[in-house]
Amino acid sequence: MNKLNLLLLSLSLGMVATTASAGIVTLYDQDFENPNGFVNGFGSGYDDLSQQQVNDLYGGQQGLTFAQANTVETAFLTGTEAFNTGYKDPSVTGGxxxxxxxxxxxxxxxxxxxxxxxxxxDFFNLGIDVSSLGLSGGSGAPFSDGSAPEFKFTLYSDKGLDGLGSGSILGQYFLTGTASALNTLDWTRGLFSFDASGDNDGNVTLQIDLLSGGYAVLDNILITSSDTPTVSVPEPSTIALLGLGLLGLGFARRKKVLG
Known part of the structure; x- marks a missing residue:
């Protein structure tokens, strides 16, 4: 084994030990593959979308409730409705x-x-995949504007539940994806640790807001809690990326298998 491999191995073992000692607890793990009563094109004019409320399709799964403003919807990625073939997903991430x-x-x-x-x-950790998306079918409905999608994630210390977020802001992060071809999903993974030590009643709300890109999708949400931060954002070096990948003992997200 050469020196570089020995270095990478020692770093990976160190990362695993740190992660294992962090007391990581999984709170929510959602790949959106089991919507309750999904109806294609319901009210949208687009066969590859449903405008049913997110909470109607996924609320109650793992005890979580959703709230939404306007037309947050569920996209059917693999049916022939989109571009007659479904969306291309080279990394097989979207399911x-x-x-x-x-x-x-x-x-x-x-x-x-x-x-x-x-x-x-004290830490509320988020893992999530995002991608731009160009919708097919219909007329006059929104579509990708050709720019990269940028999402904002805000953690609120709520006084109650079932809302879009209220109370004090515990933390905020931004994630920018890539501008892919209209019929192609190009996923960007975000990993964030929010310091939730300022919350004192056990109720928090994560608010997700798409700031730019026209239209985009999110998937593969993993929420954990831990006694120390599980990620550092951003760290673009090769060693840092290796470390993020090795969060698998408590935080990595499996790729979905198409059904």
Whole structure:
């Protein structure tokens, strides 16, 4: 084994030990592959979308409730409705369904409310995949404007649940994806640790807002709590990327298998 491999191995073992000692607890793990009663094109004019409320399709799964502003919807990625073939997904990350949002026309917002006790864990950790998306079918409906999607994630210390976020802001992060071809999904993974030590009643809401890109989707949400931050954002070096990949003992997200 050469020196570089020995270095990478020692770094990876160190990262694993740090992660394992962080007291990581999985709070929510959602790939959106099991919507309750999905209906293609419901009210949207687009066969590859449903405008049913996110909470109607996914609320109650793993005890989580959603709230939304405007037309946050569920996209059917693999059916023949989109471009007659379905969307191309070279990394096989998106699976069959993802959540779509607008950055213009409407200010779409998605709220995810959690009621739990952090106990000794002060950090609320988020893993999420995002991609631009160009819609097919219909007329006059929103579509990707050709720019890269930028998402904003805000964690609120709520006084209650089932909203878009209220109370004090515990933390905020931004994630910018890539501008892909209209019929192609090009996923960007975001990993963030929010310091939730300022929350004192066990209720928090994660608000998701698409700031630019026209239209984009999100998928593969993993929420954990831990007593130390599980990620550093951003660290673009090769060693840092290796470390992020090795969060698999408690934080990595499996790729979905198309059904």
């Amino acid at each position: 069959n369904y993802a959540i779509g949002m607008l950055s213009s026309v409407n200010n779409d917002l998605l709220g995810m409310s959690f009621g739990f006790s952090l106990g000794t864990n």
